[in-house]
Amino acid sequence: MPRILATLLFLLTLTTLGGCGYNELQTKEEAVFKAWGDVEATLQRRGDLIPNLVETVKGYAAHEAQTLEAVISARAKATAVTINPKDLGNAEAMARFQEAQGGLSSALGRLMVVAERYPDLKANQSFLDLQTQLEGTENRINVARQRYNTMVEEFNAAIRLFPANLTNKFLLNLQRKEYFKAEEEAKQAPKVKF
Amino acid sequence: MGRATTIRFLATLLLLVGAACALAAPAVPPLIARVNDQAGMLSPGARQQLEGMLADLERSDSTQIAVLTIDSLDGAVLEEFSLKVAETWKIGQKGKDNGALLLIVKNDRKLRIETGYGLEGRLTDLQAGRIIRDVIRPHFRDGDFDGGTLAGVTAMIAAVRGEYQAEEQSTSVRGHSQDDIFGLGVFLAFALFTMVRVTGRWPKVSAVLGAILAPVVGTMFLGFTWLMLLAMIAIGLVGGFLFALIFGGMRFGGVSSGGFSGGGFSSGDSGFSGGGGGFGGGGSSGDW
Numbered sequence: 001m002p003r004i005l006a007t008l009l010f011l012l013t014l015t016t017l018g019g020c021g022y023n024e025l026q027t028k029e030e031a032v033f034k035a036w037g038d039v040e041a042t043l044q045r046r047g048d049l050i051p052n053l054v055e056t057v058k059g060y061a062a063h064e065a066q067t068l069e070a071v072i073s074a075r076a077k078a079t080a081v082t083i084n085p086k087d088l089g090n091a092e093a094m095a096r097f098q099e100a101q102g103g104l105s106s107a108l109g110r111l112m113v114v115a116e117r118y119p120d121l122k123a124n125q126s127f128l129d130l131q132t133q134l135e136g137t138e139n140r141i142n143v144a145r146q147r148y149n150t151m152v153e154e155f156n157a158a159i160r161l162f163p164a165n166l167t168n169k170f171l172l173n174l175q176r177k178e179y180f181k182a183e184e185e186a187k188q189a190p191k192v193k194f
Numbered sequence: 195m196g197r198a199t200t201i202r203f204l205a206t207l208l209l210l211v212g213a214a215c216a217l218a219a220p221a222v223p224p225l226i227a228r229v230n231d232q233a234g235m236l237s238p239g240a241r242q243q244l245e246g247m248l249a250d251l252e253r254s255d256s257t258q259i260a261v262l263t264i265d266s267l268d269g270a271v272l273e274e275f276s277l278k279v280a281e282t283w284k285i286g287q288k289g290k291d292n293g294a295l296l297l298i299v300k301n302d303r304k305l306r307i308e309t310g311y312g313l314e315g316r317l318t319d320l321q322a323g324r325i326i327r328d329v330i331r332p333h334f335r336d337g338d339f340d341g342g343t344l345a346g347v348t349a350m351i352a353a354v355r356g357e358y359q360a361e362e363q364s365t366s367v368r369g370h371s372q373d374d375i376f377g378l379g380v381f382l383a384f385a386l387f388t389m390v391r392v393t394g395r396w397p398k399v400s401a402v403l404g405a406i407l408a409p410v411v412g413t414m415f416l417g418f419t420w421l422m423l424l425a426m427i428a429i430g431l432v433g434g435f436l437f438a439l440i441f442g443g444m445r446f447g448g449v450s451s452g453g454f455s456g457g458g459f460s461s462g463d464s465g466f467s468g469g470g471g472g473f474g475g476g477g478s479s480g481d482w
Binding site for chain 1 (some may be wrong): 219273277280317318322323324327383384407414475476477478479
């Protein structure tokens with residue numbers, strides 16, 4: 001009889017854990033990680049476009065060295081600052097990551113403004129292609145970022161709701177995740193100065 | 195309040211609600227056909243030709259392409275609206291994500307090709323951008339919307355053709371994967387076996403246990419809904435009682451449980467509907 005009781009108790013524990021969000025929280029955290037992977041992949045994709053872009057612009061606007069240099073160094077910095085999925089809950093690490101990527105965004109924005117001044121460059125087929133790819137990538141980044149934020153919102157809410165909050169507090173200890181905010185600079189259209 | 199006043203009041207209310215809805219970003223129009231010409235930009239002949247081309251494409255390659263024209267974005271962002279439409283319509287086959295959308299906004303003079311995950315390899319952003327820039331735009335600038343759309347869709351088909359082959363129409367099973375069902379079956383069998391051994395002599399206890407365990411297990415595997423919960427309580431109650439009655443007296447080695455098989459809904463073949471394809475912001479935008 002005691003063995004049977006123990007089996008029952010074991011079963012009951014299993015089922016109640018399921019009911020208290022043990023499985024659900026893990027699934028939701030995994031979804032956050034996956035969404036973050038997509039964000040990183042799209043950012044990587046943007047980084048990969050830059051050498052070609054810089055080369056093409058250089059061919060037509062060589063004396064814009066300062067702007068080109070800014071893009072190259074911003075890219076180097078963005079590549080250097082990475083974030084471990086474990087640190088998604090670390091506000092400081094996330095802020096650093098966002099700053100590096102934001103720096104690249106604004107450097108690219110300035111480059112595109114500069115490019116506007118060179119009609120030959122604007123008519124160049126490979127520049128147009130690169131511009132198309134860059135726009136496409138920026139859009140993907142935006143989509144991936146929004147999806148990541150949605151997953152984070154769900155996860156953050158889930159670990160605070162009863163009874164999952166107890167499960168998390170005593171068993172899982174999963175951390176709240178940080179949002180990936182849109183850069184303020186990126187939201188505004190770059191201003192052209194003459 | 196007289197009858198006329200009541201009617202007037204109701205009419206005003208309706209108008210106000212309508213106005214409030216109109217102010218928000220444009221709603222995603224219903225998917226009626228492959229070519230949804232909400233802005234009335236295409237001639238009936240061109241529309242029919244497009245329908246035919248796109249139906250052929252789906253038959254041979256299973257790839258779904260849809261066309262949507264609207265009057266205005268009402269201040270919404272082109273890319274966001276386009277993705278919203280693509281996600282709502284779920285163009286492309288589930289798992290292959292081989293759908294694409296050509297969105298044309300008449301008054302804003304903007305257009306976008308939205309590419310599903312599965313087509314990003316062939317209809318790249320670059321390809322999409324070139325189709326918009328070099329194929330569609332020249333026609334549209336001349337006001338030739340029929341020609342531009344036909345040429346654009348032809349180019350899109352050429353780009354995506356051959357990436358996927360159509361397969362035999364399989365009945366799609368909605369609901370949970372086989373793994374879930376299998377896990378549930380095994381778990382139920384185990385739970386029932388234990389239950390029977392413990393409560394074989396007291397069918398009422400077994401019934402109560404069943405009524406408690408079945409909904410809990412059901413929630414774990416199938417997710418929470420009230421209907422499911424009620425159904426599971428009933429199933430558990432009856433099941434527990436019956437099991438205790440039937441197997442309680444026996445000495446046996448194992449119990450095989452039937453488990454649950456997901457009901458198969460085969461979707462009817464009337465009209466055009468998205469196959470469940472996914473989108474991730476791929477594609478390109480342009481104007482004319």
